[in-house]
Amino acid sequence: MATMTAAQQRAQAKMQYDAFVAACPSRKLLDRISNKWVTLILAALGSGASPEPEAGCAGEPRSMRYSELSRLLAGVSQKMLTQTLRSLERDGLITRSVKPTVPVTVTYELTDLGLSLHQMMRGLKSWAETHMDEVLAHRESYDERDAG
Helix, strand or coil: CCCCCHHHHHHHHHHCCCCCCCCCHHHHHHHHHCCHHHHHHHHHHHHCCCCCHHHCCCCCCCCEEHHHHHHHCCCCCHHHHHHHHHHHHHCCCEEEEEECCCCCEEEEEECHHHHHHHHHHHHHHHHHHHHHHHHHHHHHHHHHHHHC
16 A cells, blocks of 8 residues: 555545535534624624624724624623634634733734635625525415414
8 A cells, every 4th residue: 555645645635525424524614614603703803893783794804802792793602702712713714812901902803714714604694684584584484384
């Protein structure tokens, strides 16, 4: 049997990634990035989101402080936000910068890898917002049919 270099082994493993297989690492990544908080954090950091509803998420990518993200993401607990930010940093999707001020200033920003994912997530977010009325109508129709 021929010996493969580490690069060849990685390339072969990459070709074998299949999210339909439960043990595949790509399945775990897909689980993580399909989380609603991940989607919203990426949208916030990638579009310079504003806490003002009328401003929307149409801006340029920018760094944000933890407190900004916390205010913007209505309903997220401190624990969940912290865990999600740590997992995104671990996966290389965001960077965490600490500035030695008083108090310490911590900001989060998308990496190039995070920006590439943001582009796809922005499309999902936009689709959900655009088609929400249709989905609600279908749910109502289904529930009426199911109740009858």
